[in-house]
Amino acid sequence: GIQVEQSPPDLILQEGANSTLRCNFSDSVNNLQWFHQNPWGQLINLFYIPSGTKQNGRLSATTVATERYSLLYISSSQTTDSGVYFCAVIMDSNYQLIWGAGTKLIIKP
């Protein structure tokens, strides 16, 4: 089956810093989504991004499906950005999610 790998597993940054999170997948996919799980456990949609680039405020994401990776950029980090960022690919056959292990981000004030 498809493997989804995220890097780095952990990231500790000072408030105001920029970061890039990476998601590699082992097979071609047509659908990919980024989520943020905040320290209270809520799972928040960030981007549905099968290809191309999207931006939402300080966050942006790029997926290069032909090269099997996606990147999530966070600029001018804030403490509220802390949490775990998950990448998940969506199976074409049954629309189920295959999850990466996540990147745990800690933003220090």
Add this chain to the structure above:
Amino acid sequence: NAGVTQTPKFQVLKTGQSMTLQCAQDMNHNSMYWYRQDPGMGLRLIYYSASEGTTDKGEVPNGYNVSRLNKREFSLRLESAAPSQTSVYFCASSETHLDGLFYGYTFGSGTRLTVV
């Protein structure tokens, strides 16, 4: 626009008790899902419903039953709770590819269940 609403948010059960977790979505999505997330782990699919009237097992269905009551509602039932079912449960919905469009998943805020 509430999205996906789960109730209750927290629950403590004794071993052997039963309960039903409720989920409702107001986005007119065809597909709905139940996931569980154990500490330090990713989400695992329990059951899903591709459309009203259909349900299918996911990765970890044992000990659970589901009901797709109508297009809006998808409930998860624990008939005889066990400590191994202590977890955070997430409901989600998505639109299927009937018209060639897909916009991804929307998740509820989760139910934190403890079985003692």
